[in-house]
Amino acid sequence: MKWPTEWLRGALTAAVLSIVSEEETYGYLVAQRLREGGLGVVKGGTLYPLLTRLEQDGDVIASWREGAGGPGRKYYSITPAGKQRLAMLRVDWQIFADHATAVISGK
Template identity: 50%
Template sequence: MDQERRAQWLRGVLDLCVLALLRRRESYGYELSQALRAHGLGSVQGGTLYPVLLRLQRSGLVTAHWREGETGPARKYYRISPAGSATLRTAGTDWTAFAASVGAIMSEEPMR
């Protein structure tokens, strides 16, 4: 896949993807990055992910707290808030409809 195209698409949905991952369980940045990669979104660097997490935190969609590491330094864990869950429900529905519309256009036969 073209990396520039992937990056452009990802900018539009990264917030939703992060909220969806946090809906499953609280997590820290590196773990979120690995989960995004495991789901086929490629490498999401900290310079991209941490501003998203900060924006989500400032807007009240996630909460954060520090937890001491068992073998390493403390980690900042993020958890989806009730407002984040509500946003994810609404935006997730909107995204599904939008993606279906794009899919329908892409699968149409060309005009002759």
């Protein structure tokens, strides 16, 4: 399913931080997990600038590793600040989703 862009944009930071919090990973695998999780295809032109912002904000750290017979990869790990931000985003997202659902469903 192709979700409206504005919906995906609203959820992407928390989703990416959540994926990176599970294990050290690289961009392609993050995109794959987003797709497998039902969020659809997230293009590199959206994902990599977000990962760069998360790195600049101190929520993730990145390190380059040589590839085995191929190009190197940039791996991402969550920082303590990123874990704290993710915890806050999870709480805030649930509150927002509850309110949005109530308004949209007419309750």
